[in-house]
Amino acid sequence: MADRVLRLESLSRSYGKQETKVHALRDVNLDIPRGSFVAVMGPSGSGKSTLLHCASGLDRPTSGSVLLDDVDLTTLSELELTELRRTRIGFVFQDYNLIPALTTEQNIGLPQWLGGRKPSKGDISRVLSWVGLESLRHRRPSEMSGGQQQRVAIARALVTEPEVLFADEPTGALDSNSGRELLQLLRWMVDEQHSTIVMVTHDPVVAAVTDRVLFLADGQIVDVLDLPTAEAAAARMAQLEAGAS
Numbered sequence: 001m002a003d004r005v006l007r008l009e010s011l012s013r014s015y016g017k018q019e020t021k022v023h024a025l026r027d028v029n030l031d032i033p034r035g036s037f038v039a040v041m042g043p044s045g046s047g048k049s050t051l052l053h054c055a056s057g058l059d060r061p062t063s064g065s066v067l068l069d070d071v072d073l074t075t076l077s078e079l080e081l082t083e084l085r086r087t088r089i090g091f092v093f094q095d096y097n098l099i100p101a102l103t104t105e106q107n108i109g110l111p112q113w114l115g116g117r118k119p120s121k122g123d124i125s126r127v128l129s130w131v132g133l134e135s136l137r138h139r140r141p142s143e144m145s146g147g148q149q150q151r152v153a154i155a156r157a158l159v160t161e162p163e164v165l166f167a168d169e170p171t172g173a174l175d176s177n178s179g180r181e182l183l184q185l186l187r188w189m190v191d192e193q194h195s196t197i198v199m200v201t202h203d204p205v206v207a208a209v210t211d212r213v214l215f216l217a218d219g220q221i222v223d224v225l226d227l228p229t230a231e232a233a234a235a236r237m238a239q240l241e242a243g244a245s
């Protein structure tokens with residue numbers, strides 16, 4: 001079996017109490033192989049964001065464990081979790097989450113500054129070359145296109161060479177050309193830089209660039225599609241949206 005970088009064991013997350021309780025994740029078990037590109041799909045409210053947030057240490061599950069290599073995130077203190085997220089996990093959001101007043105290189109170095117370390121020029125140059133933005137290192141977000149801003153966000157997430165990059169609808173705010181270019185970049189990161197990426201998407205065309213699609217329904221993984229095509233992913237989504245899991 002391929003070396004796994006992330007393991008979710010009996011992961012559950014519920015919100016609220018008693019009669020208003022929502023079971024966003026129910027007893028999810030999952031291994032993510034190192035160096036793979038995995039998409040998470042499912043109807044609205046099926047638990048995709050909750051899965052990403054619990055797996056990346058942004059949220060704590062109600063029960064179960066999250067093993068990044070051999071560290072169980074659920075046993076860490078807030079301080080330890082913050083440090084781990086800063087150094088070993090990358091996260092990219094749909095709306096980039098860049099600081100408007102900072103330049104590209106300042107945004108990329110920010111997580112390290114916040115962790116009390118001076119980001120190295122060499123590290124920043126390396127990730128800027130990966131995302132093709134060497135010439136925009138002194139620009140501010142308002143002076144860049146959405147696609148360029150998302151590349152800055154990816155560079156920021158990758159600067160510490162995290163074990164896993166999580167992406168929540170990373171192309172959701174982009175036009176189709178910029179979205180396609182961004183997906184090519186993510187695919188290249190997996191193929192050439194051996195990154196591991198876990199990405200939530202609603203779009204079967206986006207899912208088709210990955211190695212494996214996990215389908216969630218009602219907080220559980222109900223299907224897995226290896227080497228997905230857009231057609232196969234769309235067909236499975238249509239079934240799930242019709243409630244026939």
Ligand SMILES: Nc1ncnc2c1ncn2[C@@H]1O[C@H](COP(=O)(O)OP(=O)(O)OP(=O)(O)O)[C@@H](O)[C@H]1O
Pocket residue numbers: 015016022023024042043044045046047048049050051
């Ligand atoms: N903070 C919260 N408090 C209460 N319920 C929540 C909270 N966050 C999520 N939920 C509920 O948990 C379930 C799963 O939500 P989640 O956002 O993970 O779904 P999703 O598949 O990402 O949805 P979408 O595709 O619409 O973004 C939903 O029923 C949602 O309403």
